[in-house]
Amino acid sequence: xxxxxxxxxxxPQAAREAVGxxxxxxxxxxxxxxxxxxxxxxxAELDDWAALREAGKQIKDHTLRxxxxxxxxxxxxxxxxxxxxxxxxxxxxxxxxxxRLVREAGGGDTDEHEVVKxxxxxxxxxxxxxxxxxxxxxxxxxxLAELIVQLGRDRPSHILVPAIHRNRGEIxxxxxxxxxxxxxxxxxxxxxTPAELAEATRLHLREKFLRARVGISGANFVVAETGTLVVVxxxxxxxxxxxxxxxxxxxxxxxxxxxxxxxxxxxxxxxPRSSTAERMNPYTSMWTxxxxxxxxxxxxxxxxxxxxxxxxxxxxxxxxxxxxxxxCIRCSACLxxxxxxxxxxxxxxxxxxxxxxxxxxxxxxxxxGSEIDASLPYASSLCGACYEVCxxxxxxxxxxxxxxERVVQGGPTVRHGNRVVLKPAKxxxxxxxxxxAAQWAFTxxxxxxxxxxxxxxxxxxxxxxxxxxxRAWTGSRDLPAVPAEPFRDxxxxxxxxxxxxx
Amino acid sequence: MSSRERIxxxxxxxxADVPADEAPYERAVARDYTREHGxxxxxxxxxxxAENLADYRALVHxxxxxxxxxxxxRLLTAHGSGSVVVPPGLPAGWLTGTGARLVQDDAASxxxxxxxxxSVVTGCAVAVAETGTIVLDxxxxxxxxxxxxxxxxxxxxVRVPDQVVGGVPQALGRLDPTRPLTWISGPSAxxxxxxxxxxxxxxxxxxxxxxxxxxxxxxxxx
Numbered sequence: 001x002x003x004x005x006x007x008x009x010x011x012p013q014a015a016r017e018a019v020g021x022x023x024x025x026x027x028x029x030x031x032x033x034x035x036x037x038x039x040x041x042x043x044a045e046l047d048d049w050a051a052l053r054e055a056g057k058q059i060k061d062h063t064l065r066x067x068x069x070x071x072x073x074x075x076x077x078x079x080x081x082x083x084x085x086x087x088x089x090x091x092x093x094x095x096x097x098x099x100r101l102v103r104e105a106g107g108g109d110t111d112e113h114e115v116v117k118x119x120x121x122x123x124x125x126x127x128x129x130x131x132x133x134x135x136x137x138x139x140x141x142x143x144l145a146e147l148i149v150q151l152g153r154d155r156p157s158h159i160l161v162p163a164i165h166r167n168r169g170e171i172x173x174x175x176x177x178x179x180x181x182x183x184x185x186x187x188x189x190x191x192x193t194p195a196e197l198a199e200a201t202r203l204h205l206r207e208k209f210l211r212a213r214v215g216i217s218g219a220n221f222v223v224a225e226t227g228t229l230v231v232v233x234x235x236x237x238x239x240x241x242x243x244x245x246x247x248x249x250x251x252x253x254x255x256x257x258x259x260x261x262x263x264x265x266x267x268x269x270x271x272p273r274s275s276t277a278e279r280m281n282p283y284t285s286m287w288t289x290x291x292x293x294x295x296x297x298x299x300x301x302x303x304x305x306x307x308x309x310x311x312x313x314x315x316x317x318x319x320x321x322x323x324x325x326x327x328c329i330r331c332s333a334c335l336x337x338x339x340x341x342x343x344x345x346x347x348x349x350x351x352x353x354x355x356x357x358x359x360x361x362x363x364x365x366x367x368x369g370s371e372i373d374a375s376l377p378y379a380s381s382l383c384g385a386c387y388e389v390c391x392x393x394x395x396x397x398x399x400x401x402x403x404x405e406r407v408v409q410g411g412p413t414v415r416h417g418n419r420v421v422l423k424p425a426k427x428x429x430x431x432x433x434x435x436x437a438a439q440w441a442f443t444x445x446x447x448x449x450x451x452x453x454x455x456x457x458x459x460x461x462x463x464x465x466x467x468x469x470x471r472a473w474t475g476s477r478d479l480p481a482v483p484a485e486p487f488r489d490x491x492x493x494x495x496x497x498x499x500x501x502x
Numbered sequence: 503m504s505s506r507e508r509i510x511x512x513x514x515x516x517x518a519d520v521p522a523d524e525a526p527y528e529r530a531v532a533r534d535y536t537r538e539h540g541x542x543x544x545x546x547x548x549x550x551x552a553e554n555l556a557d558y559r560a561l562v563h564x565x566x567x568x569x570x571x572x573x574x575x576r577l578l579t580a581h582g583s584g585s586v587v588v589p590p591g592l593p594a595g596w597l598t599g600t601g602a603r604l605v606q607d608d609a610a611s612x613x614x615x616x617x618x619x620x621s622v623v624t625g626c627a628v629a630v631a632e633t634g635t636i637v638l639d640x641x642x643x644x645x646x647x648x649x650x651x652x653x654x655x656x657x658x659x660v661r662v663p664d665q666v667v668g669g670v671p672q673a674l675g676r677l678d679p680t681r682p683l684t685w686i687s688g689p690s691a692x693x694x695x696x697x698x699x700x701x702x703x704x705x706x707x708x709x710x711x712x713x714x715x716x717x718x719x720x721x722x723x724x
Contacts, residue, residue: 027696030696031696031697032697034696034697034698035693035697045539046539047536047539048534048535048536048539051532051533051534051535051536052535054532054534055531055532055533055534055535058530058531058532059530059531061530062527062530062531065517065520065524066517066520066524067513067517068510068513068514068517071509071510071513072510075506081680087504087505087506087508087509088505089505089508089509093505142704143694144692144694144695144703145694148694160693161693161694161697163694164696164697167696168695168696171695194695194696194698194700195700195701195702197695198692198695198700198702198703199702201703201704202702202703202704205704206617206704209613209704210613210614210617223679226679226680228679228680234690234691234692234693234703235690235691235692235694235703235704235705236651236690236703236704236705236706237703237704239647239651239684239704239705240651240704243646243647243648243651243682244613244648254509254513259527260527261674261679262671262674262675263531264674265670265671265674266535268670268674268685269535269670272633276693276697276699278558278687278699279554279558279632279633279634279687280630280633280634280635280670280685280687281687282558282686282687282688282689282690282691282705283684283685283686283687283690283705284683284684284685285647285682285683285684285685286679286682286683286684286685287682287683288679288680288681288682289680298609298646299640299646299647299648299682300646300647300682308509310505310509310512314509314512314513314516315512315516317512317513317516317517318512318515318516320519323516336697414515414516417508417511417512417515
């Protein structure tokens with residue numbers, strides 16, 4: 001991934017600051033609780049939710065397990081429909097490809113280059129806007145929340161609603177002070193009612209949509225058999241960017257593929273209900289190639305480019321436990337139910353992917369080399385609420401524990417397509433020592449028995465908190481009480497409970 | 503080595519654990535979910551469509567085929583529309599009642615020109631009752647995607663019950679994936695301010711859906 005967040009402190013430090021910000025905590029609590037209950041109601045409407053969830057999981061797993069075949073099929077079908085396919089191994093390569101395509105589409109070299117963008121996690125991940133700016137190309141975010149982030153020179157803090165950390169009053173203030181810098185200023189006397197803020201956005205962006213020559217998007221799904229791309233949205237900014245410009249460039253992670261058209265019947269039911277708690281989101285656009293393609297009907301962009309992005313995805317795919325993270329359809333339901341996210345907020349995760357899914361995705365896409373990435377697998381209480389709500393059944397707690405093991409113990413993994421052996425991380429010596437001691441005892445029944453008896457007999461002398469590095473752990477937890485008699489002694493004495501009276 | 507070869511090589515190495523004889527696509531996915539939720543008659547399905555459209559703030563009207571031109575004319579007047587975009591294959595009779603200026607959509611018309619038109623009238627490809635969704639596929643009675651996007655007022659005519667299905671799987675089965683498709687569920691909206699839904703951002707802020715009883719689908723009728 002990009003260097004946007006380089007130098008981020010580890011999660012605990014970043015979270016400590018956020019937890020002290022009472023406005024932030026209030027905003028997050030309000031938003032996540034609003035959506036939580038609504039999502040539960042939207043899901044309860046479908047009595048076959050469990051079957052849809054299982055089918056979604058199976059479709060994604062099958063695709064990932066045969067990804068080479070489906071990637072080639074996507075290339076063939078998109079090309080046949082008049083599109084051009086590009087392959088980008090990492091963020092830099094993707095940014096170079098897009099910059100070049102924008103310049104080529106812009107015509108004369110004296111043009112002021114500008115592009116309109118649909119909200120896209122992939123382009124956030126590769127920091128495309130910054131890369132374009134460095135080339136003199138202005139990228140305008142057109143999703144309302146992305147616009148708030150861009151105007152506020154801020155960072156996204158949620159997958160679906162990047163400005164979730166802002167309340168309506170803060171949004172009004174940003175619009176009043178910043179819109180004029182970028183184009184049409186906010187209307188006089190703008191208040192903080194959501195309808196007025198939406199109206200201000202409509203007015204501000206309309207001139208940009210109508211003159212745009214290049215649109216940039218991601219995609220929620222790419223159908224391999226037909227070459228069809230799908231963008232799911234609410235506001236209509238997506239439709240503007242996908243249909244009005246002469247050139248459309250879509251940057252899509254290689255894990256977004258589904259094999260067949262029919263597969264959409266699963267995700268078009270699970271995604272809207274999981275993300276915005278709607279039966280269906282207001283707008284979904286599906287297009288196959290260009291206006292001159294097979295059935296383009298003279299509608300839409302003349303030129304279409306699909307940039308297939310790896311950027312750590314194949315490294316993630318190489319991990320048999322961790323690869324399930326690639327099933328993610330970016331609905332953000334796991335963020336909205338997470339007790340850690342609700343309190344720490346999205347910025348503390350140091351990535352465009354915050355919350356539980358971010359805690360397993362970022363350390364796999366970027367590796368666990370940095371302080372923030374090595375700390376992310378610990379940004380969880382392992383309560384499992386994220387797994388419960390996940391519409392593609394990603395067992396996030398399982399992957400978190402797996403990644404903790406990788407951080408503590410090191411071992412073989414894949415980085416940039418190469419096999420490497422990670423060294424055990426610093427700062428986990430006590431954890432490693434405890435695990436080694438446990439391993440020693442559990443492989444020696446005699447020693448274990450002796451130790452357990454000693455612990456039982458001395459139980460009145462045990463401290464209630466741990467000393468040394470264990471102190472932090474018992475700061476908020478009770479130590480489990482040791483029983484008066486070890487289980488195995490009890491079992492032998494009572495013949496498995498049959499002689500319990502003795 | 504090209505990036506294409508590099509990425510495909512990485513994928514193949516990453517999947518070394520996948521057995522060559524793994525279940526093919528057809529057997530890999532258990533489709534135990536239903537095609538639609540609950541059993542309903544035709545009339546109840548149309549009723550559910552009307553209910554769910556209204557739930558997302560679309561304005562729903564019902565009429566018989568003969569009443570359609572009059573109803574469309576009234577809706578345009580009530581909205582104060584002086585001009586309306588007409589898709590190339592809109593049934594000729596639909597707009598005979600209105601006095602609004604008719605603007606034919608042609609490939610040469612620009613986005614700023616469309617921005618000066620008040621309304622658009624279209625048919626649709628299919629409507630989904632369970633989700634309150636209408637789908638446009640760019641057929642001649644619907645036109646290019648931009649004409650239902652830029653004007654602020656969209657009147658969409660659904661022929662019931664022919665064009666109505668219960669669930670999303672049934673809708674996908676009726677659509678041609680290679681056509682430009684737009685799924686519309688209510689007017690443009692956003693959940694970006696405090697995760698609460700507000701209607702009215704970039705797309706048409708008023709969506710009116712007219713359910714016309716008994717009219718055959720013009721595209722399939724002889």
